[in-house]
Amino acid sequence: MVTFADRLSTRTRELGHPLCLGLDPYLERIPEMFRGRNEPATVRSFLLAVLELARERVAIVKPQISLFERMGIGGLEVLAELIEQARSHGLLVLLDAKRGDIGHTAMGYAQAYLSPNGFLDVDAVTVSPYMGRDAIEPFVEVAAAHGRGVVVLVRNSNPGADRFQTLSIDGRPLFEVVACSLAGFEARLMGGEGWSSLAVTTSALAPDDSIRIRRCLPHALFLVLGYGAQGGGARGAVAGLERTPAGYEGGVVNSSRGVLYPPGAISARGSDWEMALSAALSRAIHDLQGV
Amino acid sequence: MVTFADRLSTRTRELGHPLCLGLDPYLERIPEMFRGRNEPATVRSFLLAVLELARERVAIVKPQISLFERMGIGGLEVLAELIEQARSHGLLVLLDAKRGDIGHTAMGYAQAYLSPNGFLDVDAVTVSPYMGRDAIEPFVEVAAAHGRGVVVLVRNSNPGADRFQTLSIDGRPLFEVVACSLAGFEARLMGGEGWSSLAVTTSALAPDDSIRIRRCLPHALFLVLGYGAQGGGARGAVAGLERTPAGYEGGVVNSSRGVLYPPGAISARGSDWEMALSAALSRAIHDLQGV
Numbered sequence: 226m227v228t229f230a231d232r233l234s235t236r237t238r239e240l241g242h243p244l245c246l247g248l249d250p251y252l253e254r255i256p257e258m259f260r261g262r263n264e265p266a267t268v269r270s271f272l273l274a275v276l277e278l279a280r281e282r283v284a285i286v287k288p289q290i291s292l293f294e295r296m297g298i299g300g301l302e303v304l305a306e307l308i309e310q311a312r313s314h315g316l317l318v319l320l321d322a323k324r325g326d327i328g329h330t331a332m333g334y335a336q337a338y339l340s341p342n343g344f345l346d347v348d349a350v351t352v353s354p355y356m357g358r359d360a361i362e363p364f365v366e367v368a369a370a371h372g373r374g375v376v377v378l379v380r381n382s383n384p385g386a387d388r389f390q391t392l393s394i395d396g397r398p399l400f401e402v403v404a405c406s407l408a409g410f411e412a413r414l415m416g417g418e419g420w421s422s423l424a425v426t427t428s429a430l431a432p433d434d435s436i437r438i439r440r441c442l443p444h445a446l447f448l449v450l451g452y453g454a455q456g457g458g459a460r461g462a463v464a465g466l467e468r469t470p471a472g473y474e475g476g477v478v479n480s481s482r483g484v485l486y487p488p489g490a491i492s493a494r495g496s497d498w499e500m501a502l503s504a505a506l507s508r509a510i511h512d513l514q515g516v
Numbered sequence: 517m518v519t520f521a522d523r524l525s526t527r528t529r530e531l532g533h534p535l536c537l538g539l540d541p542y543l544e545r546i547p548e549m550f551r552g553r554n555e556p557a558t559v560r561s562f563l564l565a566v567l568e569l570a571r572e573r574v575a576i577v578k579p580q581i582s583l584f585e586r587m588g589i590g591g592l593e594v595l596a597e598l599i600e601q602a603r604s605h606g607l608l609v610l611l612d613a614k615r616g617d618i619g620h621t622a623m624g625y626a627q628a629y630l631s632p633n634g635f636l637d638v639d640a641v642t643v644s645p646y647m648g649r650d651a652i653e654p655f656v657e658v659a660a661a662h663g664r665g666v667v668v669l670v671r672n673s674n675p676g677a678d679r680f681q682t683l684s685i686d687g688r689p690l691f692e693v694v695a696c697s698l699a700g701f702e703a704r705l706m707g708g709e710g711w712s713s714l715a716v717t718t719s720a721l722a723p724d725d726s727i728r729i730r731r732c733l734p735h736a737l738f739l740v741l742g743y744g745a746q747g748g749g750a751r752g753a754v755a756g757l758e759r760t761p762a763g764y765e766g767g768v769v770n771s772s773r774g775v776l777y778p779p780g781a782i783s784a785r786g787s788d789w790e791m792a793l794s795a796a797l798s799r800a801i802h803d804l805q806g807v
Contacts, residue, residue, distance in 0.1 A: 251620065291617055295624035297635035298589055298596075305589075323616055325644055326582055327674040329542065333586035344588035353616055355646040355669055357676020378646055383618040385648020392693060394683045399690070402683060 228416035229374030236284035241472040247481025248288040265299035280314035318347040325353030335367035349374030374422040382428035382451025405441040429457025432464030439465035447476025453483030519707035520665030527575035532763040538772025539579040545777045556590035571605035609638040616644030626658035640665030665713040673719035673742025696732040720748025723755030730756035738767025744774030
């Protein structure tokens with residue numbers, strides 16, 4: 226079976242960069258030209274236009290489910306449509322849902338997100354490790370059956386995560402203990418292109434930590450957070466990724482606000498907005514390629 | 517303002533027991549008499565009947581969002597209807613969503629669940645601490661503004677949680693470090709009846725751990741997991757709660773499957789099913805009162 230990791234690695238090699246485009250709809254930052262009859266309609270037309278511009282230029286997009294859920298059923302319907310549209314464009318979709326539950330409940334989520342008839346049928350989903358391995362196991366099981374991916378929160382880029390995830394367990398930071406505990410899942414989701422569909426979050430603001438995580442998980446894909454608007458630079462973002470002649474692989478670097486809402490774009494119209502967004506995409510891509 | 521903790525404490529005192537009824541819909545265990553034209557319809561008629569029987573007998577119900585989300589938009593519509601119905605019956609509703617995110621995203625969830633015009637307007641919601649304090653802060657902020665509650669995952673009852681949450685941080689288990697870090701939130705959500713609307717999960721299978729958590733958080737409500745079908749007894753469940761002449765307070769003890777799906781009820785019909793469910797409720801209530 227061709228796995229999530231296989232498809233992602235192949236596509237990032239073709240494109241020559243590891244940028245992942247985060248789809249975080251903030252209503253107050255969406256240009257006037259996309260305003261619809263209600264919030265979901267505005268988000269829908271904005272993000273459909275974004276997908277159209279990004280479809281040939283990035284391998285993967287990452288919608289943030291909470292920002293759709295906030296709008297209720299109408300928001301989730303828009304999310305479902307965007308996911309379908311993205312996948313029909315050939316984009317991979319990573320749903321940032323940070324789910325974490327056990328047994329039947331986790332299996333409920335896993336089937337909702339990672340199986341062909343699921344509620345939101347995506348290529349990979351983020352999950353939280355706080356409830357232990359049995360909260361991750363059902364996601365791995367469904368992912369293995371359908372060639373999907375599981376992204377476990379290991380190291381995050383917010384200040385609170387700096388404090389919590391670096392708590393010392395017998396001299397080792399908590400995030401490293403979590404990372405090393407995932408080795409069995411990494412093996413089970415190993416693909417044919419050298420990478421596992423067991424992925425983990427890392428922080429562009431903590432490159433040394435990414436290196437430590439890489440030692441535990443040599444084949445896990447990284448979802449690198451904190452790059453761009455959150456203050457992380459390209460050099461920190463590629464820590465623990467593998468430099469090849471075709472560019473970095475072994476993970477993707479997320480940028481959401483930095484690309485979606487470039488300076489001045491809120492008042493731009495028509496092709497001016499398209500140019501602004503396209504330029505923001507190019508800046509991020511060149512920045513990551515230039516390291 | 518009358519807080520979540522105030523309302524919950526007042527009502528559990530009136531009823532004389534701390535049982536929380538978990539609403540976990542498992543299709544294959546729902547009696548034939550509730551079968552509808554599709555999964556959401558079946559779950560809807562089953563749980564509306566459960567609410568009707570439980571409305572005068574428990575203070576609070578806890579729907580598990582993943583088991584509704586699994587059914588897609590139709591499932592979430594049923595969940596929204598059940599929440600509204602439960603609250604119009606005078607029941608408090610704790611949404612088991614285990615959300616955990618930061619900044620705008622967490623605020624999105626907090627507004628979706630804990631504000632009067634939210635997508636699923638409930639009395640309290642469960643959140644995960646893995647991303648640190650800034651993942652909890654927005655929930656506390658919205659809860660404080662609207663008299664709602666925030667239930668932080670601290671100690672869970674599944675085997676994987678036993679291993680992860682007891683990792684030793686300088687000689688103290690991780691769950692205790694998390695619990696003690698919540699003291700500021702506990703103070704901010706303090707109510708007028710002696711309890712805080714900052715609540716934490718504890719495990720009926722780990723009563724010693726509940727006592728440790730209580731030392732850190734003297735006023736936090738407990739959501740006790742693992743009682744009943746998961747193997748925890750009443751004695752373990754009430755650890756860390758306060759015994760008063762009116763019964764235990766300072767938390768609620770959840771039972772889902774043990775009450776919803778009593779032996780033989782799957783094939784019962786009409787008043788036989790009502791009697792079976794009512795008897796299961798009585799058993800759990802008496803069990804908790806008898807400690």
